[in-house]
Amino acid sequence: MQRAGEQMNGTRPAERFSEAVPRYTSYPTAPHFHAGVTGEVFSRWLGEMRRGEEISLYVHIPFCDRLCWFCACHTKMTRRYEPVAEFIEALLCEIATVGRMVASRGHVRALHFGGGSPTMLKPEDVVRLGVALRTSFEFMDDAEISVELDPSDMDEARFDAFAAIGMTRASLGVQDFEPRVQQAINREQTFEQTKAVIDGVRSRGVRSVNLDLLYGLPHQTVDSVARTIREALTLSPDRIALFGYAHVPWFKKHQTMIDEAALPGPRERYAQQQEAARIICEAGYEPIGLDHFAKPGDALALAADEGRLYRNFQGYTEDACKTLIGLGPSSVSRLPQGYAQNTPATANYERTVRDGGVAVARGIAFSEEDRARGWLIERLMCDFAFSQEEVVRLFGDYGRLLVEEARDCARNDAGAGLVETDAGFVVRDEARPLVRSTAARFDQYFKRGSARHSAAV
Known part of the structure; x- marks a missing residue:
């Protein structure tokens, strides 16, 4: 280590x-x-x-x-x-x-x-x-x-x-x-x-x-x-x-x-x-x-x-x-169609559900690109690797797009620690503590968003 x-x-x-x-x-x-x-x-x-x-x-x-x-x-x-x-x-x-x-x-x-x-x-x-x-x-x-x-x-x-x-x-x-x-x-x-x-x-x-x-x-x-x-x-x-x-x-x-x-x-x-x-x-x-x-x-x-x-x-x-x-208030549901989050305000939550309503206040529906990028980010976070063949099989053109992005990342961003292999892409052992930063390379929302986040480690 x-x-x-x-x-x-x-x-x-x-x-x-x-x-x-x-x-x-x-x-x-x-x-x-x-x-x-x-x-x-x-x-x-x-x-x-x-x-x-x-x-x-x-x-x-x-x-x-x-x-x-x-x-x-x-x-x-x-x-x-x-x-x-x-x-x-x-x-x-x-x-x-x-x-x-x-x-x-x-x-x-x-x-x-x-x-x-x-x-x-x-x-x-x-x-x-x-x-x-x-x-x-x-x-x-x-x-x-x-x-x-x-x-x-x-x-x-x-x-x-x-x-x-x-x-x-x-x-x-x-x-x-x-x-x-x-x-x-x-x-x-x-x-x-x-x-x-x-x-x-x-x-x-x-x-x-x-x-x-x-x-x-x-x-x-x-x-x-x-x-x-x-x-x-x-x-x-x-x-x-x-x-x-x-x-x-x-x-x-x-x-x-x-x-x-x-x-x-x-x-x-x-x-x-x-x-x-x-x-x-x-x-x-x-x-x-x-x-x-x-x-x-x-x-x-x-x-x-x-x-x-x-x-x-x-x-x-x-x-x-x-x-x-x-x-419960602020809780997030994940369904195949997308995310749905209950209102975080306890008083609003209680008023809504007591009347027989649903307390969902916001969320996001998945696009096919969201599903492809979400799958790849989850695999990086869980396995520190992903298969080229599998991402293309699951997501077709979006999968091929992600393979090309990964190749660019491996070639041009050595700090990301991503390496191409015969089977796919792997995060180097020494870069694993920074895998959140590697995953962010594939996050389209992060690239154009203004939200503040915590430190990588």
Whole structure:
């Protein structure tokens, strides 16, 4: 693994890490969604679903009982449960409405609870949501149900409630175990709290635990990140997500609470990422895409090995469903026809769905060129490579256009790290940390857009 500051095709990688590019959890990316995709359009798309299709569901809970300053999610802090209870009633209305549109044509392969903090819900409301979802949608017997857990919220009743709705995977936000870093991001959470939650979910049959860790946070150093990684590994997580902190205070005002002077620079961020990845891999985990790691034999590792890795708004996944339906404010649905996003304003969302409406406020319909470029970008993000033959077979003239663009990129932009082979195009090993920048070469919207993004690494 390359060390920070080493040369990469004539450029220093650390100097390119500050390049602002999308994270490519979608294509086209969210800044290019528009109001032309309405609730009526989304309803029509759902009506075109094929009978027997496997689908995924995402449920967004837009509340937290503490506001972490590093967070860029759509959420709001509340100490009172009344607004949460009102939201639950509205969410139940949306579940029923969308469920009627899908009817029995879609079979749920995967369900993900995110936020915000799903664990802020009272246990009885967790169970109510689980019952409502299974009443309105037809679940497969082996459906995966994953939940984002905040260890500070968890108690025995919540453990039991999530077990009752069939949770199979738990994802815990750790970020960093160093007290100084935790204080700087308003996320105090002890190692003992984290371990207790992992023990709690595993004792109730949860077979997969994921830990989210961050580098690039205020006061982090290579040594402090290494200590956190080693502590996290003692918990034997099945998966690790290692994200670079995205400092976007123009988008999330609460990030102004973070002292920018305490943030590591591009070269230090690179060194933190490299050291963390080295330690995780030496512990026996397989690297997955840009920023995930999994134990050998884990479903995500198997998917990566077999070329079945995908990417969506939850990150890397083995979920191959073409239809993902988002429920709750700000949630995004992906259908074969395009993306549709609910309004992020909780009050507007609640008013719309209580009246039996659909809360979609914007989105984008795919053109054939969008599909071709989206496929290529996903393959770069997942496999660091793509096949010339496959892109042409799938997309014809657009595929041939992309092959020519890739050749130009490989010839004229050595910094992109793209190399042509007999089978296709491959991102050089040393350029993999910068694969978002490589993907941006094929993003037509990025080239002509004005949206602001986070640093490449």
